[in-house]
Structure formats: C-alpha cells, structure tokens
Amino acid sequence: MAHHQIQVAALLLAACGSGDRASVPPLQILPMPPTVTHVESAIGTEAQATPDKPLPEAIARIQRDALHSSHAFEFVRSLTDDSGPRLTGSDGDKRAVAWALRTMKSLGLANVRTEKVMAPHWVRGVELADIVAPVAHQLKVTALGRSVATPAAGVTAEVIEVDSLEELKKLDHKLARGKIIFANMATKRTKDGHGYGEAVGMRWVWPSIAAKAGARALVLRSCGTDHDRLPHTGATSTEKPQIPAGALSVPDAEMLHRLLAERKVVTMHLTLTPKTLPDVETANVMGEIRGSEKPDEVVLIGAHLDSWDLGTGAIDDGAGVGIALETVRLIGLGAPPRRSVRVVLFGNEESGGAGGKAYARNIGAAGADRHVAAIEADLGGDRAFELQHLAGPEASAKLVPLAAYLLPLGVAMSQQAAGGGADLGPLRALGVPMIDVGQDGTHYFDIHHTANDTIDKIDASAIAQASAAFATVVYTIANLEGDLGRVPDAKRKSRW
Ligand SMILES: [Zn+2]
Known part of the structure; x- marks a missing residue:
C-alpha cells in the first residue's frame, strides 16, 4: 500500500539464512566504489x-x-x-x-x-460463492485476509445489501440475523490513492459490525478500481465477533446489486475455509x-x-x-x-x-x-x-x-x-x-x-x-x- 497518501481511519493494512540457491542466476549489481573520505560539497x-x-x-x-x-x-x-x-x-x-x-x-x-x-x-482455503436463487450464478470470490472460515460445506443464506457505513450501523438486527451482508461501496479512481482510503474501511471494519448485528457472513464489492473478474483480497479486522468475509469481483458485485435492486430475494451459498495457524x-x-x-x-x-x-x-x-x-x-x-x-x-x-x-x-x-x-x-x-x-x-x-x-x-x-x-x-x-x-x-x-x-x-x-x-x-x-x-x-x- 500499503501507502503513502491514503486516508484511512483505522486501518492496519496491511530463521532465515542467506542460503543461495544454485538454480537462481545472481542479480547483476554494480559494485560500490571505495568510500570517498573527502566530501566535495555537501548539500546545504x-x-x-x-x-x-x-x-x-x-x-x-x-x-x-x-x-x-x-x-x-x-x-x-x-x-x-x-x-x-x-x-x-x-x-x-x-x-x-x-x-x-x-x-x-x-x-x-x-x-x-x-x-x-x-x-x-493465515492461509487461504477453498473459496466459492454461488447465487442459488432466483437464478444460479457462479461468482468470483476471495477470502479477506485473516477472515474466519465457514463450515466446510459452506453457508446458504439470503443476501441483504448495505451501501454505506451509516446504513450498516442502522441495520435492524432482526433483519440481519443469519443473513449474508453484501457491502457495496465503489472505490474511486484517484491519482494519489485517496479513493482507496475512503473505501477500504468497508473491508476493515464492516465485517465485525455486521457480525455484531448477527449476520452469518459478509461479502463485499472488491476495494479496487478495475472491472476484471478478479476479486481483491486484503486484511480485515480480527476484532471479535468475527464472521467469514470475502470480496467479490466488481462485475459480480454489480450483478448482485442489479438483482437486489429488482427487489428479488437473492440466496447465496458461500464457502470460505481459510485457517489461522x-x-x-x-x-x-x-x-x-x-x-x-x-x-x-x-x-x-x-x-x-x-x-x-x-x-x-x-x-x-x-x-x-x-x-x-x-x-x-x-x-x-x-x-x-x-x-x-x-x-x-x-x-x-x-x-x-x-x-x-x-x-x-x-x-x-x-x-x-x-x-x-x-x-x-x-x-x-x-x-x-x-x-x-x-x-x-x-x-x-x-x-x-x-x-x-x-x-x-x-x-x-x-x-x-x-x-x-x-x-x-x-x-x-x-x-x-x-x-x-x-x-x-x-x-x-x-x-x-x-x-x-x-x-x-x-x-x-x-x-x-x-x-x-x-x-x-x-x-x-x-x-x-x-x-x-x-x-x-x-x-x-x-x-x-
Ligand atoms: Zn503494500
């Protein structure tokens, strides 16, 4: 990150010998010259x-x-x-x-x-996300770093979308209980990287807020500015209680948003099996x-x-x-x-x-x-x-x-x-x-x-x-x- 000009509120983002390996070609490095004792003109x-x-x-x-x-x-x-x-x-x-x-x-x-x-x-495990209703769709998902796991067989639950931290904090716990929360905030493209700083709190703190509301798991729109079907990982907070949390690729998150915007009841099956050793x-x-x-x-x-x-x-x-x-x-x-x-x-x-x-x-x-x-x-x-x-x-x-x-x-x-x-x-x-x-x-x-x-x-x-x-x-x-x-x-x- 990293990291820089990025404005982030509360983010930690983020016995070896010198054993040469014969198969690795040596890096070509220019040698250092001998130390010069007389510094001609220091920078003042x-x-x-x-x-x-x-x-x-x-x-x-x-x-x-x-x-x-x-x-x-x-x-x-x-x-x-x-x-x-x-x-x-x-x-x-x-x-x-x-x-x-x-x-x-x-x-x-x-x-x-x-x-x-x-x-x-922390080590990654299986990562699968499927919309099972109203129409079957396989989604591209990756676990957030330091996430906890779902059961090996995964979880199946209705998806509830939240688009802002305020909305998440106000979420009715009765509604959230047992659900998969979909955190959907886009990362803005900026030259100095501050767009990431504004979005990444979603990855860091939202899962534990959703956990406190009784949610079963959380998936988020990747904190990234591309439209590839490649999800972005990155660390999430380990504050307790923790629920399994993963990132969807941006195109998959956009499809999920469209389905939910049509007031469809969307059910997702999510399997994430990372381990903390x-x-x-x-x-x-x-x-x-x-x-x-x-x-x-x-x-x-x-x-x-x-x-x-x-x-x-x-x-x-x-x-x-x-x-x-x-x-x-x-x-x-x-x-x-x-x-x-x-x-x-x-x-x-x-x-x-x-x-x-x-x-x-x-x-x-x-x-x-x-x-x-x-x-x-x-x-x-x-x-x-x-x-x-x-x-x-x-x-x-x-x-x-x-x-x-x-x-x-x-x-x-x-x-x-x-x-x-x-x-x-x-x-x-x-x-x-x-x-x-x-x-x-x-x-x-x-x-x-x-x-x-x-x-x-x-x-x-x-x-x-x-x-x-x-x-x-x-x-x-x-x-x-x-x-x-x-x-x-x-x-x-x-x-x-
Ligand atoms: Zn970095």
Missing part, C-alpha cells in the same frame, strides 16, 4: 538549484544514474521470479528474506541483518550506508517484503522493494552522506503489520530520536509527482532546496501533510518525521491484491523515475545541516 542551503542554476553534482549524478538504469525493475523481477508470492509464513516469504539478505550484501551495504518478527499465520517467525531485513559525519543518525527508506498470495506481489510491494534498494544503490555509488541511510524491508505488512511494530519496539524511543526521517515506498512502480512531509515547524524551510532538486523530475512540493507508510505508523507515534514521495496511483488499485499483480504491470522507465525521486530526497535529507524536528504530539496518531 547554499546549494539550492533553480531552473537557471545547475543541480549540485551529487544530485545530478544520482538522477542521471537512476534514469539510465533498469536496476529498480530488475530488483522486482528478481524478487518476484525468485520468491513468488510472499504471504507471511509461506515458503515464498522465507525465500524473499534470503533474497533480501543476499541482495543487500551484494550491494555492499553495512550491517546487513535480519530482525526477528513473530507474526500472524499459530504465529510464525518472519523477519525485517535491513542494511545501511554509514554516514560520514553523523553515522548514528538515520534516514530510513522502507518497503515491505511480504505480499498477498494471489499474484506475485510485483506492484505491492515488489516495486517498493525495488525503489528502496535502488535508492541505496544510487546513493552508494557516490560519497556517503553525512548521516546513515538505512534500508528496511519490513515483514508482515499485509496480514498484521508485525514487522513495523517490531522495528519500532526494538529501537525504542531513544532509537527513534536518532531517526531524522522515515520514508516508505508502497504505492507501486509508477512515476513520482509530489512530495509531502509531516515533521516539526522547522522542516518546511529545511526542505526548500528539494523543490529545485525535484523539478527536473517533474515532482512538486505538496502542502498536504504526509501520512507515512503502514509500516512507519509506530515510528510516527514516536515522533519520527514522515516523508511521502507521492507516486501516480491512478492504476495501482486496478491490480493490487489480485492475481493480476505481476511484473508485466511495471514500466521500467517509470520506476526508474520514481527511484530518482526517492534517492534525491533521501540523499538530501541525509545531508541536511540541521534536522526536521519531531512530529507534534497531536499528529503522532497514525491513520493506519
């Missing part, structure tokens, strides 16, 4: 570029290398071909952790390591470029390594992994910045958010105070177009040079406050400044969390441009004279 306020003024050479070099490179794309290709889907607890998840360790080492990063994360282990070990994987002057101060660039199980997790969040690794590769090709840059590939973003929580817990408040900023790439592989921040009052002035540095990439400064990615919520709660490099999310929600999430959806030149923007931002902040302050107390509560 004196180095502001304007359209008439050239960029500082370090920034120009990063952007040049990024735009002439297909490394970001290649990272995603290698991850997704090598690991496949990476749902927490799966073999693909373990392969991805090994891949990330291997890749960070080949990039020459310092302190490459895993951080143990204990996380929920005991918690399982996964990992965050991280590595660093050590800062030349203040190595204990950190700028974090993150993405999540896990994915849903239906596709190969190329746009969510293989693309973010590619951008984050390309960011440190690009920065590593030059003289190190003043502060350390740490890349963190979080585990378990999708089905519990345990990786982000573990990272914040392990660094604690004192560690968080040494984090100058945190940035997550989790809105796919499309072009960057805006920059947002959430930090102390001094931050806006400090970030002024970035307006000029990002101009050649077509990225504008936004007045909207950054939200931070889902994995960064626990850091935001500790006051760590959040930076969002906003990417074009117009088509992201056509694909994400579906079987269609595969690498062919990524344009190598678009992800190269996004990487140029992330690397420019991370490098500049790692080189700032002062810091960005802290997120004010009143704004520390993450919308995740």
Whole structure:
C-alpha cells in the first residue's frame, strides 16, 4: 500500500539464512566504489538549484544514474521470479528474506541483518460463492485476509445489501440475523490513492459490525478500481465477533446489486475455509550506508517484503522493494552522506503489520530520536509527482532546496501533510518525521491484491523515475545541516 497518501481511519493494512540457491542466476549489481573520505560539497542551503542554476553534482549524478538504469525493475523481477508470492509464513516469504539478505550484501551495504518478527499465520482455503436463487450464478470470490472460515460445506443464506457505513450501523438486527451482508461501496479512481482510503474501511471494519448485528457472513464489492473478474483480497479486522468475509469481483458485485435492486430475494451459498495457524517467525531485513559525519543518525527508506498470495506481489510491494534498494544503490555509488541511510524491508505488512511494530519496539524511543526521517515506498512502480512531509515547524524551510532538486523530475512540493507508510505508523507515534514521495496511483488499485499483480504491470522507465525521486530526497535529507524536528504530539496518531 500499503501507502503513502491514503486516508484511512483505522486501518492496519496491511530463521532465515542467506542460503543461495544454485538454480537462481545472481542479480547483476554494480559494485560500490571505495568510500570517498573527502566530501566535495555537501548539500546545504547554499546549494539550492533553480531552473537557471545547475543541480549540485551529487544530485545530478544520482538522477542521471537512476534514469539510465533498469536496476529498480530488475530488483522486482528478481524478487518476484525468485520468491513468488510472499504471504507471511509461506515458503515464498522465507525465500524473499534470503533474497533480501543476499541482495543487500551484494550491494555492499553495512550491517546487513535480519530482525526477528513473530507474526500472524493465515492461509487461504477453498473459496466459492454461488447465487442459488432466483437464478444460479457462479461468482468470483476471495477470502479477506485473516477472515474466519465457514463450515466446510459452506453457508446458504439470503443476501441483504448495505451501501454505506451509516446504513450498516442502522441495520435492524432482526433483519440481519443469519443473513449474508453484501457491502457495496465503489472505490474511486484517484491519482494519489485517496479513493482507496475512503473505501477500504468497508473491508476493515464492516465485517465485525455486521457480525455484531448477527449476520452469518459478509461479502463485499472488491476495494479496487478495475472491472476484471478478479476479486481483491486484503486484511480485515480480527476484532471479535468475527464472521467469514470475502470480496467479490466488481462485475459480480454489480450483478448482485442489479438483482437486489429488482427487489428479488437473492440466496447465496458461500464457502470460505481459510485457517489461522499459530504465529510464525518472519523477519525485517535491513542494511545501511554509514554516514560520514553523523553515522548514528538515520534516514530510513522502507518497503515491505511480504505480499498477498494471489499474484506475485510485483506492484505491492515488489516495486517498493525495488525503489528502496535502488535508492541505496544510487546513493552508494557516490560519497556517503553525512548521516546513515538505512534500508528496511519490513515483514508482515499485509496480514498484521508485525514487522513495523517490531522495528519500532526494538529501537525504542531513544532509537527513534536518532531517526531524522522515515520514508516508505508502497504505492507501486509508477512515476513520482509530489512530495509531502509531516515533521516539526522547522522542516518546511529545511526542505526548500528539494523543490529545485525535484523539478527536473517533474515532482512538486505538496502542502498536504504526509501520512507515512503502514509500516512507519509506530515510528510516527514516536515522533519520527514522515516523508511521502507521492507516486501516480491512478492504476495501482486496478491490480493490487489480485492475481493480476505481476511484473508485466511495471514500466521500467517509470520506476526508474520514481527511484530518482526517492534517492534525491533521501540523499538530501541525509545531508541536511540541521534536522526536521519531531512530529507534534497531536499528529503522532497514525491513520493506519
Ligand atoms: Zn503494500
């Protein structure tokens, strides 16, 4: 997600060795040059570029290398071909952790390591939905992540449609009892992804509200902007009581709506048999470029390594992994910045958010105070177009040079406050400044969390441009004279 500019009220969306596998061709990585001890000209306020003024050479070099490179794309290709889907607890998840360790080492990063994360282990089962009356129709359905199961033989019940949260809350419990609730709210297509943020509460909280009303199960119109017959999965809340919950493909949801609008009594047979197993070990994987002057101060660039199980997790969040690794590769090709840059590939973003929580817990408040900023790439592989921040009052002035540095990439400064990615919520709660490099999310929600999430959806030149923007931002902040302050107390509560 992820994730970004997405406005979500209450959403958590969301022992591995380095064992090389002989069958996997090694990723071709340009070696890091030896450390340069003399930093020619650090990026400070004196180095502001304007359209008439050239960029500082370090920034120009990063952007040049990024735009002439297909490394970001290649990272995603290698991850997704090598690991496949990476749902927490799966073999693909373990392969991805090994891949990330291997890749960070080949990039020459310092302190490459895993951080143990204990996380929920949920596995998908049978998923079938049929309208049995008034006319038989087979529907395309998928279980929401962390849903509970129906009996193995499924449930058969009349369907009641609700189109808004207000309507659901007002639903007569006598009417809802024993029924299958159909939650029918469309996801709006928006450039910054906020349409998803408005719709996704339906996936997160509506099933437990329907459960409290006595419903037997819930099916929803997929939180997605496509019209393919591919349902979108994604996590649902585990708040008790829980009922089985699944997503219908958009065309199937529209047909169900039409039948109900004709005042037909619709009966559905629904079978979902996912299982929740005991918690399982996964990992965050991280590595660093050590800062030349203040190595204990950190700028974090993150993405999540896990994915849903239906596709190969190329746009969510293989693309973010590619951008984050390309960011440190690009920065590593030059003289190190003043502060350390740490890349963190979080585990378990999708089905519990345990990786982000573990990272914040392990660094604690004192560690968080040494984090100058945190940035997550989790809105796919499309072009960057805006920059947002959430930090102390001094931050806006400090970030002024970035307006000029990002101009050649077509990225504008936004007045909207950054939200931070889902994995960064626990850091935001500790006051760590959040930076969002906003990417074009117009088509992201056509694909994400579906079987269609595969690498062919990524344009190598678009992800190269996004990487140029992330690397420019991370490098500049790692080189700032002062810091960005802290997120004010009143704004520390993450919308995740
Ligand atoms: Zn994501």
